[in-house]
Amino acid sequence: MARERQARRREGHEIEFGRIVAFSDGVFSVAITLLVLKLGISDQLTHGEVANALWEQREKLLAYTISFAVIGRFWVVHHSFFAEVKAFDGRLMSLNLFSLGWVVLIPFSSEVLGEYASSTAAVVLYAVNLAGVVLIGQWMSWDARQAGLTTIDAETQWENMAHALFIAAVFLLSVGVAFVDPHIAPYVWLLLFVEGRSHLVERLSRRRSS
Amino acid sequence: MARERQARRREGHEIEFGRIVAFSDGVFSVAITLLVLKLGISDQLTHGEVANALWEQREKLLAYTISFAVIGRFWVVHHSFFAEVKAFDGRLMSLNLFSLGWVVLIPFSSEVLGEYASSTAAVVLYAVNLAGVVLIGQWMSWDARQAGLTTIDAETQWENMAHALFIAAVFLLSVGVAFVDPHIAPYVWLLLFVEGRSHLVERLSRRRSS
Amino acid sequence: MARERQARRREGHEIEFGRIVAFSDGVFSVAITLLVLKLGISDQLTHGEVANALWEQREKLLAYTISFAVIGRFWVVHHSFFAEVKAFDGRLMSLNLFSLGWVVLIPFSSEVLGEYASSTAAVVLYAVNLAGVVLIGQWMSWDARQAGLTTIDAETQWENMAHALFIAAVFLLSVGVAFVDPHIAPYVWLLLFVEGRSHLVERLSRRRSS
Amino acid sequence: MARERQARRREGHEIEFGRIVAFSDGVFSVAITLLVLKLGISDQLTHGEVANALWEQREKLLAYTISFAVIGRFWVVHHSFFAEVKAFDGRLMSLNLFSLGWVVLIPFSSEVLGEYASSTAAVVLYAVNLAGVVLIGQWMSWDARQAGLTTIDAETQWENMAHALFIAAVFLLSVGVAFVDPHIAPYVWLLLFVEGRSHLVERLSRRRSS
Numbered sequence: 001m002a003r004e005r006q007a008r009r010r011e012g013h014e015i016e017f018g019r020i021v022a023f024s025d026g027v028f029s030v031a032i033t034l035l036v037l038k039l040g041i042s043d044q045l046t047h048g049e050v051a052n053a054l055w056e057q058r059e060k061l062l063a064y065t066i067s068f069a070v071i072g073r074f075w076v077v078h079h080s081f082f083a084e085v086k087a088f089d090g091r092l093m094s095l096n097l098f099s100l101g102w103v104v105l106i107p108f109s110s111e112v113l114g115e116y117a118s119s120t121a122a123v124v125l126y127a128v129n130l131a132g133v134v135l136i137g138q139w140m141s142w143d144a145r146q147a148g149l150t151t152i153d154a155e156t157q158w159e160n161m162a163h164a165l166f167i168a169a170v171f172l173l174s175v176g177v178a179f180v181d182p183h184i185a186p187y188v189w190l191l192l193f194v195e196g197r198s199h200l201v202e203r204l205s206r207r208r209s210s
Numbered sequence: 211m212a213r214e215r216q217a218r219r220r221e222g223h224e225i226e227f228g229r230i231v232a233f234s235d236g237v238f239s240v241a242i243t244l245l246v247l248k249l250g251i252s253d254q255l256t257h258g259e260v261a262n263a264l265w266e267q268r269e270k271l272l273a274y275t276i277s278f279a280v281i282g283r284f285w286v287v288h289h290s291f292f293a294e295v296k297a298f299d300g301r302l303m304s305l306n307l308f309s310l311g312w313v314v315l316i317p318f319s320s321e322v323l324g325e326y327a328s329s330t331a332a333v334v335l336y337a338v339n340l341a342g343v344v345l346i347g348q349w350m351s352w353d354a355r356q357a358g359l360t361t362i363d364a365e366t367q368w369e370n371m372a373h374a375l376f377i378a379a380v381f382l383l384s385v386g387v388a389f390v391d392p393h394i395a396p397y398v399w400l401l402l403f404v405e406g407r408s409h410l411v412e413r414l415s416r417r418r419s420s
Numbered sequence: 421m422a423r424e425r426q427a428r429r430r431e432g433h434e435i436e437f438g439r440i441v442a443f444s445d446g447v448f449s450v451a452i453t454l455l456v457l458k459l460g461i462s463d464q465l466t467h468g469e470v471a472n473a474l475w476e477q478r479e480k481l482l483a484y485t486i487s488f489a490v491i492g493r494f495w496v497v498h499h500s501f502f503a504e505v506k507a508f509d510g511r512l513m514s515l516n517l518f519s520l521g522w523v524v525l526i527p528f529s530s531e532v533l534g535e536y537a538s539s540t541a542a543v544v545l546y547a548v549n550l551a552g553v554v555l556i557g558q559w560m561s562w563d564a565r566q567a568g569l570t571t572i573d574a575e576t577q578w579e580n581m582a583h584a585l586f587i588a589a590v591f592l593l594s595v596g597v598a599f600v601d602p603h604i605a606p607y608v609w610l611l612l613f614v615e616g617r618s619h620l621v622e623r624l625s626r627r628r629s630s
Numbered sequence: 631m632a633r634e635r636q637a638r639r640r641e642g643h644e645i646e647f648g649r650i651v652a653f654s655d656g657v658f659s660v661a662i663t664l665l666v667l668k669l670g671i672s673d674q675l676t677h678g679e680v681a682n683a684l685w686e687q688r689e690k691l692l693a694y695t696i697s698f699a700v701i702g703r704f705w706v707v708h709h710s711f712f713a714e715v716k717a718f719d720g721r722l723m724s725l726n727l728f729s730l731g732w733v734v735l736i737p738f739s740s741e742v743l744g745e746y747a748s749s750t751a752a753v754v755l756y757a758v759n760l761a762g763v764v765l766i767g768q769w770m771s772w773d774a775r776q777a778g779l780t781t782i783d784a785e786t787q788w789e790n791m792a793h794a795l796f797i798a799a800v801f802l803l804s805v806g807v808a809f810v811d812p813h814i815a816p817y818v819w820l821l822l823f824v825e826g827r828s829h830l831v832e833r834l835s836r837r838r839s840s
Contacts, residue, residue, distance in 0.1 A: 015227070018648075022232060022235045026238070027242060030239055033664065051751035054751055079653075097279075108249040118257060233449050237452060240454075244453065311485070322474070440709075450663040513709070521699075524666050524698070525669075540681070
């Protein structure tokens with residue numbers, strides 16, 4: 001877009017900048033806490049059946065654990081990104097909202113995956129949802145840098161983008177695999193751990209720390 | 211009302227002013243996240259039925275998307291307005307609460323619309339709800355300016371009011387149309403995009419940016 | 421209690437003080453937004469039945485409106501009180517939590533009242549809940565002043581207490597009336613409006629404003 | 631782990647530090663408020679049955695009260711801990727998230743305990759959940775001190791750890807007892823009150839207060 005973008009500096013608009021992250025933190029914290037609503041057992045059981053009913057929640061508990069970690073991870077990435085943001089405009093706020101709209105879907109995708117872990121549709125939904133969050137986040141990051149809103153240097157930006165594309169590619173690969181055999185698809189996600197991106201965040205924070 | 215209004219300045223009461231926007235942000239973020247609770251599929255399906263069950267959620271997903279965008283948009287407007295607020299009093303807090311009370315109804319209106327998109331009652335409920343948010347927001351904005359709580363200049367105030375009345379008029383027009391044919395009513399809302407108000411926000415932020 | 425109380429000043433512990441009000445704001449905003457979850461219509465209706473189903477929600481919508489106003493009012497009082505708090509200790513945090521515990525019950529009491537408006541038990545539950553919030557809030561306020569945590573002067577403190585006791589007395593009176601005839605009890609609450617306490621908040625803010 | 635840790639100071643990164651506690655406060659406040667969703671009565675009752683239905687909620691109301699106090703207590707401990715945190719890194723954020731993941735489970739454990747108070751499985755679930763929160767909190771505290779992120783002195787750290795281990799031991803003891811007789815297990819928890827740890831928090835705040 002050719003329109004001239006009018007940004008406000010973080011300094012001098014602390015409360016306005018603070019509201020963007022506060023609203024985002026609110027959305028993240030509600031979304032991550034709503035995950036627990038998917039857990040629950042019938043209230044019609046005898047005492048002897050309770051242990052069994054809890055045991056049958058183990059897949060849902062696994063889905064809870066993974067999705068809590070995933071949303072928590074996205075929050076950390078969001079936190080890292082906004083630590084670099086020095087000015088904001090309406091476009092950044094819109095992209096941030098767009099990104100949050102995908103984060104809020106995770107409790108739903110996670111619930112479906114927790115119920116139907118070996119269904120192609122459930123795996124595809126979950127993978128597309130997570131890939132969407134990663135790609136939109138990268139879009140927001142790229143756009144903000146182009147507009148001069150962040151202080152991220154070119155090298156770090158490229159590294160971040162390479163990582164985001166890798167992650168999205170893994171998820172999209174798992175979508176392809178899910179159409180062949182949904183049982184195998186989750187194993188594709190293990191590629192995410194093989195690669196490891198934590199050193200990047202470290203490097204970024206090293207450069208920024210005083 | 212003739213009563214003398216006692217306002218506190220934003221400076222010197224940062225925490226108190228901050229609480230008003232923090233509480234508002236909390237309400238917006240919970241309301242926008244609760245939208246996802248309306249999505250969900252039965253847990254009694256075979257694996258083959260999952261894709262179909264998800265497909266049948268498409269109307270609800272559309273309602274989710276629209277309502278997320280709508281609440282997000284209202285949040286941006288709220289953010290823009292309070293960026294201009296330099297002092298606050300009990301009346302501003304009351305009008306803000308009144309406005310939030312209508313925002314919180316959106317997940318309910320949205321759910322009804324998602325279920326019964328071609329019902330007159332559902333369209334009317336949704337349109338009245340959104341028109342209410344817009345009009346009360348304008349009332350709050352007007353009242354705050356009269357009391358000297360904001361720094362919005364007269365021209366911008368008039369432009370904002372003209373836009374708010376236009377938006378409310380579109381929604382109320384759609385209510386009339388819905389009584390004739392509820393299928394057509396949502397198309398009336400397209401008028402909102404034709405008009406476009408983003409340039410206004412731009413202009414406002416240009417004037418304020420340092 | 422004879423124990424020596426160790427308070428921290430608001431200045432120098434802004435983040436810690438801020439967390440107390442931020443946590444409180446979070447609880448208030450979630451509680452007030454959860455009220456909307458009580459609204460909802462069946463998803464098994466024909467289009468012709470939607471208007472009727474919405475109309476049958478009118479008692480719940482009234483309960484929503486009243487409880488939104490009530491929680492909003494309690495938030496305003498909480499906001500006014502903490503604007504006077506200059507230091508905090510563990511006891512203030514405990515009393516604040518105790519008070520929030522009663523606020524969070526309001527969505528439940530409100531739901532019961534919305535369903536069974538003319539049942540003695542529902543009226544008693546609601547009245548006791550609201551009286552509890554008011555009395556605990558007054559306890560917190562009194563205790564904080566005794567410990568030198570607030571800057572409220574003696575006269576204002578006494579006026580506040582008189583008002584709180586009046587409000588609590590009205591609710592407890594309505595409990596008594598509810599045992600005779602639950603249909604009349606809500607009318608007792610009209611006494612609250614007769615008395616009117618808004619001028620007090622005004623006076624308080626007048627004294628504090630710069 | 632041998633990796634060099636790159637921490638950012640609280641000063642100069644106020645917004646970033648603030649987001650960590652704001653996100654935590656959001657999670658705590660949503661989790662504590664969700665407890666009320668477990669309360670509720672049928673909407674098919676006659677007016678005469680309402681009192682009875684409310685009376686039958688007494689076990690759930692007790693579970694609500696206890697869990698509200700428990701989560702509130704954990705929030706106070708979290709608040710005390712972060713008041714001592716002077717710098718943060720990715721590891722502290724991860725441990726904080728891990729700790730929050732256990733806090734968010736409390737509404738679920740609490741609901742199960744409220745339904746099946748005399749079931750071994752329910753008691754074990756609740757005790758393990760609370761012991762987990764305490765132990766992970768202590769791990770976070772210990773790790774942060776080793777990395778020089780907090781200003782807690784060695785003596786206080788040891789005292790805190792001794793208390794945390796005591797609390798965890800009580801919960802784990804109650805797990806053992808629950809396998810013998812679940813009715814007795816909750817009485818084991820009374821040991822927590824016998825010991826009393828409030829003086830510690832006092833001492834800590836005394837040392838820190840100006």
